[in-house]
Amino acid sequence: MADILIEDGKISSIGESITVTDAEVIDVSGKVVAPGLIDVHAHLRDPGFPEREDFRSGTRSAAVGGFTTLLAMPNTNPVCDHPVVVEYVLAKSKREGIVNVLPYSSITVGQQGEKLVPMKAVVEAGAVAFSDDGQPIMNGGVMREALTQAKEIDKVLAVHCEDRGITAGGVINEGYVSRRVGVKGIPYTSEAVMVGRDILLAEETASKVHICHVGCARSVELIREGKKRGVQVTAEVNPHYLNTTDENLETCQSRFKIKPPFGTRADLEALKEGLSDGTIDIIATDHAPYTNAEKQGDFATEAPFGLIGLETALGVVLTELVATNYMSVSDVLKTLTCNPARIFGLDKGTLSIGKDADIVVIDLDHEWFVDAEKFQSKSRNCPQHGRRLRGKAFLTMVKGQVIMREGTIVV
Numbered sequence: 001m002a003d004i005l006i007e008d009g010k011i012s013s014i015g016e017s018i019t020v021t022d023a024e025v026i027d028v029s030g031k032v033v034a035p036g037l038i039d040v041h042a043h044l045r046d047p048g049f050p051e052r053e054d055f056r057s058g059t060r061s062a063a064v065g066g067f068t069t070l071l072a073m074p075n076t077n078p079v080c081d082h083p084v085v086v087e088y089v090l091a092k093s094k095r096e097g098i099v100n101v102l103p104y105s106s107i108t109v110g111q112q113g114e115k116l117v118p119m120k121a122v123v124e125a126g127a128v129a130f131s132d133d134g135q136p137i138m139n140g141g142v143m144r145e146a147l148t149q150a151k152e153i154d155k156v157l158a159v160h161c162e163d164r165g166i167t168a169g170g171v172i173n174e175g176y177v178s179r180r181v182g183v184k185g186i187p188y189t190s191e192a193v194m195v196g197r198d199i200l201l202a203e204e205t206a207s208k209v210h211i212c213h214v215g216c217a218r219s220v221e222l223i224r225e226g227k228k229r230g231v232q233v234t235a236e237v238n239p240h241y242l243n244t245t246d247e248n249l250e251t252c253q254s255r256f257k258i259k260p261p262f263g264t265r266a267d268l269e270a271l272k273e274g275l276s277d278g279t280i281d282i283i284a285t286d287h288a289p290y291t292n293a294e295k296q297g298d299f300a301t302e303a304p305f306g307l308i309g310l311e312t313a314l315g316v317v318l319t320e321l322v323a324t325n326y327m328s329v330s331d332v333l334k335t336l337t338c339n340p341a342r343i344f345g346l347d348k349g350t351l352s353i354g355k356d357a358d359i360v361v362i363d364l365d366h367e368w369f370v371d372a373e374k375f376q377s378k379s380r381n382c383p384q385h386g387r388r389l390r391g392k393a394f395l396t397m398v399k400g401q402v403i404m405r406e407g408t409i410v411v
């Protein structure tokens with residue numbers, strides 16, 4: 001039990017029974033108070049795809065989920081590969097958004113996997129890290145050069161590991177389910193060979209690499225092994241991989257269509273183990289909105305890969321990891337606060353005096369049913385729809401201002 005005093009948007013004091021006059025008191029006894037959650041993997045779709053999401057809807061969705069800082073992926077139209085686009089994202093998200101939005105720059109121009117972006121210039125404009133997410137960098141030479149250049153400016157490359165030659169038009173995890181439903185499978189090696197390649201390249205160049213959305217057991221082993229050798233590799237898992245497997249695809253619903261594909265129960269268990277032993281550092285959402293019209297296309301050939309998760313991420317991880325006593329609430333919250341802040345060099349993710357009062361209050365016992373129709377997000381492609389979760393953000397605050405209370409946006 002403690003009090004937190006907030007003045008001018010910053011934390012000014014933390015202690016037992018702080019007494020001040022003229023202060024608004026928010027009583028959250030019985031609940032968990034934590035640094036506002038940081039999502040290092042959000043697709044906010046602006047510029048280019050306002051029918052899927054925009055800064056207003058995406059950041060309101062974040063606020064409901066307890067997130068106060070989002071790293072916006074650059075696979076927009078135009079791609080965020082130039083200082084002008086970085087500045088656009090910063091300015092527009094500030095105007096329309098209600099949480100902090102920090103832009104990624106792409107690694108290669110137009111995410112074409114060939115020519116590197118002007119790394120120093122985009123960082124000076126405000127990009128906090130680099131990613132070609134959505135696209136793999138198939139050319140190892142380009143990846144090696146990108147790692148070398150990113151090292152000079154001490155920035156992280158967040159990589160989408162997929163060998164498109166191995167994916168080869170696959171739709172879901174290759175295995176019993178893909179054969180049973182008659183859909184072309186994606187072998188786990190599509191991901192794992194690229195995870196292996198990028199760990200080796202990071203080792204050789206002594207650079208930092210962050211593996212996005214780890215999906216299979218073999219990748220977890222490779223990352224664990226790389227860390228043991230001292231490679232500067234970090235990794236994230238997305239909440240949906242902790243409660244969904246390829247068995248959910250028996251009915252071929254496109255809200256479960258994603259890359260990397262949902263794996264087997266063994267993959268799911270390996271991801272949980274990776275989180276609990278620190279092999280996987282971060283939980284991030286990979287919130288990827290698509291319209292119903294897009295997702296209603298033919299399952300195998302038309303429906304895009306991707307799903308949303310900002311409003312359910314916390315509930316899913318608390319349900320799977322904390323309510324089951326698999327991990328402590330503080331260990332889970334580290335993967336959503338101080339770990340992403342440390343890895344990406346952000347001055348966030350802690351409750352300390354002098355820091356921005358970005359705070360989430362969590363009700364661990366709140367049981368709720370996910371109803372995607374009620375989301376703040378513009379999109380509905382959520383694999384958690386209809387599920388019962390335990391644990392939810394109760395209140396979200398950015399720079400001392402309450403923006404969400406009991407599920408309702410209050411700004």
Ligand SMILES: [Zn+2]
Pocket residue numbers: 133134135160212213259
């Ligand atoms: Zn990706």
